[in-house]
Amino acid sequence: MRRIFFVGLGWTLVVIGVVIMPTPLPIPMIGFGPILGGSAILTAHSKSFRRGLQRLRHRSGLISRQFDLFRNRGPHLIRTMVRRTRPVVLLRHARMRARKSDRWPSPSIVPSTPPTKNCSG
Numbered sequence: 001m002r003r004i005f006f007v008g009l010g011w012t013l014v015v016i017g018v019v020i021m022p023t024p025l026p027i028p029m030i031g032f033g034p035i036l037g038g039s040a041i042l043t044a045h046s047k048s049f050r051r052g053l054q055r056l057r058h059r060s061g062l063i064s065r066q067f068d069l070f071r072n073r074g075p076h077l078i079r080t081m082v083r084r085t086r087p088v089v090l091l092r093h094a095r096m097r098a099r100k101s102d103r104w105p106s107p108s109i110v111p112s113t114p115p116t117k118n119c120s121g
Helices: 002-020 032-045 047-059 061-073 076-084 088-103
Strands: none
Touching (some): 032 047, 047 061, 047 088
């Protein structure tokens, strides 16, 4: 129940931020606050949102650099979100998958009968 509440709150903040962003308000870019807050809440409570944000940061260097600006000077929740969504994790998982596929031959390559020892010695 608590997780559902936080996920709902996070999505509500993200939607409010997206709606406020294009409106002509006296404070420019005021929509980023709710978007960052909602993203931080969703990152903490939704694994699929966290992975999507990692993929977004992996694909867009500009967005990733902007997130990294908040790593040192943002609130604790935002710093945690930036740390948990680093795109380096995707590269590490890709390397691990590549090593695992190199180590284990595919079933079509494995011989059906084990090799016999040559005892001519």
